[in-house]
Amino acid sequence: MHTPWQAATAPLREPKELRPLTGNEAIARAAWEAGVRVAAAYPGTPSTEILENLATYPVEDLHAQWSTNEKVALDVAIGASFAGSRSLCAMKHVGLNVAADAFMTLTYIGVNGGLVLVVCDDPGIHSSQNEQDSRYYAKLATIPVLEPSDAQEAYEFTKLAYEISEQFDTPVMVRSTTRLSHTRSTVSVGERCEVPARVFLEQPSKNVMIPAHARGRHVAVLQREDKLKDYLATAAITSWENGDSSFGIITAGTCYPYVREVLPNATVLKLGASWPLPETLLRDFCASVERVFVVEELEPIIEKEIASLGIKVEGKRFFPRAGEFSPEVVRAGFVQAGLLPAPPSLNAWVPEPVVRPPVLCAGCPHTSSYMAVRASGARVAGDIGCYTLAVLDPLRGIDTCVAMGSSIGNAVGMAKAGETKPIVATIGDSTFLHAGIPALIDAVYNQADIAVLLLDNHITAMTGGQEHPGTGKTLRGEPAPRVDYEALIRACGVQWVRTIDSYDLAGTHQALREAIAYRGVAVLISNRPCVLDPIKIKGPPLEVKTSECTACQSCMNLGCPALTWSDEWFEGRHRVKIDPALCIGCTLCAQVCTIDCIKIATPAVTS
Amino acid sequence: MNEQSNIAASTREPVAFNAALAEPFNVLIVGVGGQGVIMVSKVLASLAQAHGFEVKQSEVHGMAKRGGTVFSHVRFGPKVWSPTIAKGEADVLIALEWAEGLRWLPHLRRDTGVFICDTKRIVPPFACRSRRPGAPMRYSTETAEQVSAYVSEAYAIDATRMAEELGNDRAANVVLLGALSTVLEFSLPEWERTVTSFVPKKTIAVNTAAFELGRNWIAEAKTAPPSDMPARSAPTQTNYTPRLEITDAWCKSCEICVKLCPEHCLELDADRIAKLVAPEKCTGCRLCEWLCPDFAIRVHLDAEQPALEAAR
Ligand SMILES: Cc1ncc(C[n+]2csc(CCOP(=O)(O)OP(=O)(O)O)c2C)c(N)n1
Numbered sequence: 001m002h003t004p005w006q007a008a009t010a011p012l013r014e015p016k017e018l019r020p021l022t023g024n025e026a027i028a029r030a031a032w033e034a035g036v037r038v039a040a041a042y043p044g045t046p047s048t049e050i051l052e053n054l055a056t057y058p059v060e061d062l063h064a065q066w067s068t069n070e071k072v073a074l075d076v077a078i079g080a081s082f083a084g085s086r087s088l089c090a091m092k093h094v095g096l097n098v099a100a101d102a103f104m105t106l107t108y109i110g111v112n113g114g115l116v117l118v119v120c121d122d123p124g125i126h127s128s129q130n131e132q133d134s135r136y137y138a139k140l141a142t143i144p145v146l147e148p149s150d151a152q153e154a155y156e157f158t159k160l161a162y163e164i165s166e167q168f169d170t171p172v173m174v175r176s177t178t179r180l181s182h183t184r185s186t187v188s189v190g191e192r193c194e195v196p197a198r199v200f201l202e203q204p205s206k207n208v209m210i211p212a213h214a215r216g217r218h219v220a221v222l223q224r225e226d227k228l229k230d231y232l233a234t235a236a237i238t239s240w241e242n243g244d245s246s247f248g249i250i251t252a253g254t255c256y257p258y259v260r261e262v263l264p265n266a267t268v269l270k271l272g273a274s275w276p277l278p279e280t281l282l283r284d285f286c287a288s289v290e291r292v293f294v295v296e297e298l299e300p301i302i303e304k305e306i307a308s309l310g311i312k313v314e315g316k317r318f319f320p321r322a323g324e325f326s327p328e329v330v331r332a333g334f335v336q337a338g339l340l341p342a343p344p345s346l347n348a349w350v351p352e353p354v355v356r357p358p359v360l361c362a363g364c365p366h367t368s369s370y371m372a373v374r375a376s377g378a379r380v381a382g383d384i385g386c387y388t389l390a391v392l393d394p395l396r397g398i399d400t401c402v403a404m405g406s407s408i409g410n411a412v413g414m415a416k417a418g419e420t421k422p423i424v425a426t427i428g429d430s431t432f433l434h435a436g437i438p439a440l441i442d443a444v445y446n447q448a449d450i451a452v453l454l455l456d457n458h459i460t461a462m463t464g465g466q467e468h469p470g471t472g473k474t475l476r477g478e479p480a481p482r483v484d485y486e487a488l489i490r491a492c493g494v495q496w497v498r499t500i501d502s503y504d505l506a507g508t509h510q511a512l513r514e515a516i517a518y519r520g521v522a523v524l525i526s527n528r529p530c531v532l533d534p535i536k537i538k539g540p541p542l543e544v545k546t547s548e549c550t551a552c553q554s555c556m557n558l559g560c561p562a563l564t565w566s567d568e569w570f571e572g573r574h575r576v577k578i579d580p581a582l583c584i585g586c587t588l589c590a591q592v593c594t595i596d597c598i599k600i601a602t603p604a605v606t607s
Numbered sequence: 608m609n610e611q612s613n614i615a616a617s618t619r620e621p622v623a624f625n626a627a628l629a630e631p632f633n634v635l636i637v638g639v640g641g642q643g644v645i646m647v648s649k650v651l652a653s654l655a656q657a658h659g660f661e662v663k664q665s666e667v668h669g670m671a672k673r674g675g676t677v678f679s680h681v682r683f684g685p686k687v688w689s690p691t692i693a694k695g696e697a698d699v700l701i702a703l704e705w706a707e708g709l710r711w712l713p714h715l716r717r718d719t720g721v722f723i724c725d726t727k728r729i730v731p732p733f734a735c736r737s738r739r740p741g742a743p744m745r746y747s748t749e750t751a752e753q754v755s756a757y758v759s760e761a762y763a764i765d766a767t768r769m770a771e772e773l774g775n776d777r778a779a780n781v782v783l784l785g786a787l788s789t790v791l792e793f794s795l796p797e798w799e800r801t802v803t804s805f806v807p808k809k810t811i812a813v814n815t816a817a818f819e820l821g822r823n824w825i826a827e828a829k830t831a832p833p834s835d836m837p838a839r840s841a842p843t844q845t846n847y848t849p850r851l852e853i854t855d856a857w858c859k860s861c862e863i864c865v866k867l868c869p870e871h872c873l874e875l876d877a878d879r880i881a882k883l884v885a886p887e888k889c890t891g892c893r894l895c896e897w898l899c900p901d902f903a904i905r906v907h908l909d910a911e912q913p914a915l916e917a918a919r
Pocket residue numbers: 042043044045092094095098128129384385386387404427428429430431432455457459460461462463
């Protein structure tokens with residue numbers, strides 16, 4: 001029992017253990033504390049670390065797994081919910097496109113055990129193919145989307161999401177962004193609570209979506225939304241913070257700290273959920289101030305909704321619809337709106353541009369694959385992974401790249417449209433398992449004349465080295481059955497299948513030529529592990545015998561980051577040198593050296 | 608002696624944060640993937656948190672491992688809102704690579720900011736693309752003087768070399784932490800305890816030495832006269848135009864030269880004989896000459912050098 005004075009002086013949050021956590025780590029912690037028993041995901045920046053972190057909690061507490069793709073991951077989470085467990089599914093924004101089919105009907109079904117879907121958007125496109133705003137999906141599915149603004153809230157909102165999910169019989173989306181997922185700040189954490197297990201509910205009218213059932217459920221979903229609006233109007237995650245200004249700002253999620261940074265004393269309505277929106281509260285807030293601004297990253301979802309209530313709001317007029325927000329962007333918006341003075345112009349240093357995009361690693365097995373692809377003169381349908389970097393100079397080995405698994409379907413389309421060049425689809429191992437197999441079957445079935453280069457580097461490399469069904473290990477590092485690619489591909493009906501080692505440049509050239517010459521679907525598997533994950537590979541470095549180098553730049557056409565120009569010249573061109581710290585000794589440069597002057601380095605004499 | 612230089616030898620005391628900070632203190636740490644930028648920011652964040660400050664440490668990883676630019680914002684103070692540092696508001700800029708340091712310089716406060724930069728140059732493959740005779744490396748050419756004219760207090764420290772001399776080039780980031788320790792008011796034992804807790808056990812000795820080196824170097828640099836970065840060599844000869852001599856009778860239409868010419872200036876003609884179709888693109892790199900299995904191509908440079916003859 002608390003006496004009144006105790007309650008008044010007690011800190012808002014019980015003093016618990018404080019930990020520096022990233023947004024993703026905070027979400028994982030919250031899921032574990034909330035008693036989640038099943039978690040599934042397919043990796044994707046910036047969401048990947050959520051599952052990687054969940055896998056650090058005891059195996060007795062929860063099952064955490066990598067799924068082959070986001071749709072399977074969501075289906076696994078739905079299954080766990082059916083069976084009465086709390087479950088979590090995490091993905092990057094574009095992952096929801098893949099999972100959307102299950103997602104859009106899940107909303108009709110609702111939950112048995114609480115189900116939280118964490119979606120991480122990537123405003124600014126740090127590492128993605130687009131910057132779609134996932135909140136539209138929540139609106140489309142008529143489910144709540146919670147938007148935490150820092151790691152502490154990521155933790156609190158995720159825990160709350162399970163309660164909302166079970167109370168309102170709805171899946172709940174927690175939306176993060178790259179900035180939140182990857183920013184570390186202190187979080188006061190708690191302990192795991194074991195939620196009593198529920199039993200499977202045999203209720204076909206809710207669990208089996210045939211038309212007759214779905215019609216009724218759609219009505220239930222709409223009623224649920226009304227209840228959620230009422231709930232969110234008074235929920236603790238929604239806060240009306242009165243300040244000293246005549247204007248008011250409505251914001252949510254990661255925009256809130258930017259607003260506070262720029263206007264520490266403004267009147268702010270901070271929405272904990274950006275869908276559904278509490279109408280009455282919005283009306284009251286807007287009526288209390290002279291001018292209302294909505295500050296939201298990407299799409300004007302809140303702004304449009306308020307405008308549709310007949311209220312005058314300002315937003316995207318001043319704050320861009322594309323790109324990531326920052327204090328600078330938010331300040332610039334308020335300057336333009338006439339609420340802040342223009343900052344003094346900085347007499348800034350303008351550095352000489354040094355272009356430094358991410359590149360394939362020194363010794364990357366994809367390098368030689370694309371050397372061969374480029375030399376084949378083919379039209380190349382690319383896909384998503386580290387190997388997409390081969391689009392850049394000097395490899396320039398990719399003509400198209402759409403979405404995960406698109407390469408093979410795109411290649412079929414190009415072939416059927418009569419593209420005159422030979423057509424090669426290039427696809428990574430993880431991407432092939434994610435969405436490439438149906439497309440390969442399609443190619444066989446429709447008898448397309450294409451060659452497929454399966455770049456098997458034994459890992460999901462682009463996202464930081466995650467296991468997948470082809471690596472022989474699970475998320476927790478336990479042994480697992482391993483996909484036999486040749487057998488799988490033959491079972492799809494492909495007659496021409498061959499495996500090569502991409503470090504054998506001549507062999508790769510030759511095999512690719514044969515694959516292209518074959519009439520029909522030919523699959524060439526390049527089998528060589530990534531040099532970065534799961535094991536960092538470092539062999540003895542190579543060395544350029546500088547006095548012999550004729551500066552022909554043949555090796556520089558590999559784009560290996562270990563190769564750079566030395567300070568010596570030959571016929572007006574830089575002779576080449578190798579950075580021994582970066583070189584892993586793959587020998588590719590020696591294989592393309594026209595005068596054979598690249599050799600294993602003689603170890604330096606150490607004193 | 609190492610090529611060390613303190614760009615602007617400053618006699619005044621380091622701008623340390625006040626223990627009773629009112630505004631957040633902003634440290635930006637930048638470098639190239641694989642250099643250990645994140646470790647530096649973790650050490651700093653951990654120190655600041657132990658001190659009771661609110662801390663936000665923000666970086667965007669994902670592509671970082673693959674040699675791209677990496678940057679980490681660390682902000683600490685009684686209350687920190689934005690996780691990122693606005694342009695012109697960094698109190699300290701720590702760079703693990705020279706060009707990256709220069710790239711982020713506009714983020715530093717001009718009047719009070721401290722710039723600590725490793726002179727290590729990691730020249731990206733993109734900087735070495737042009738095959739034109741005499742083509743320059745596309746890498747920063749700004750001089751130390753230009754930098755010192757821009758910032759109030761700057762140090763160019765050869766941290767990578769110092770770490771190499773200790774026998775572990777990966778400790779360069781800890782040399783820089785040592786340098787950073789002279790600017791921030793945390794106590795030496797606090798620094799050392801935190802640094803050792805973030806490095807592998809086996810490397811504690813070398814990292815402690817690296818930390819000391821960086822810390823002492825700054826103290827000395829404050830009184831040493833400034834020196835400049837080493838100059839770069841110039842091309843020997845560039846004023847020639849390439850000319851190809853193709854012996855049609857020897858060409859067997861294998862297309863090797865056509866496929867491998869990096870400038871795509873060769874093609875097979877109607878008789879399937881190699882022809883130079885875009886002479887203006889030819890850089891005279893001799894790849895076709897070296898690669899033709901039948902010696903059907905010779906590359907002549909108008910002003911040939913004795914060096915070429917010597918190489919034959
Ligand atoms: C739908 C979707 N999910 C996830 C991602 C994130 N993602 C980008 S590349 C990649 C993995 C590629 O792995 P792999 O095909 O094995 O190629 P590697 O990077 O190993 O070369 C993933 C998961 C994405 N872009 N789109």
